[in-house]
Amino acid sequence: MSQANFDEAAQRELSKFLESEQAKARLQQSIHTFCDLAFDKCVTKIGNKLDRSEEACLANTVDRFLDTSLFIVRRLEETKGSM
Secondary structure (H helix, E strand, C coil): CCHHHCCHHHHHHHHHHHHHHHHHHHHHHHHHHHHHHHHHHHCCCCCCCCCHHHHHHHHHHHHHHHHHHHHHHHHHHHHHHHC
16 A cells, blocks of 8 residues: 555555654664664773773763763754754
């Protein structure tokens, strides 16, 4: 069934759904990329467990990621609220 067979409201709903799913996929890809970068930066030797400096590096990196994510969400909410 092609999109042309839907009425205008259904096409808008489908379009919104597809945009939402694409945004989720982009977010997942960003998180995956972030995890790869953090691991490459912080983990200097492969072993059975992380040493203290590796653990601290990963914890700090995750904290900064969360801080940044919250900042972005708040800014988007402020922008959306002022529209």
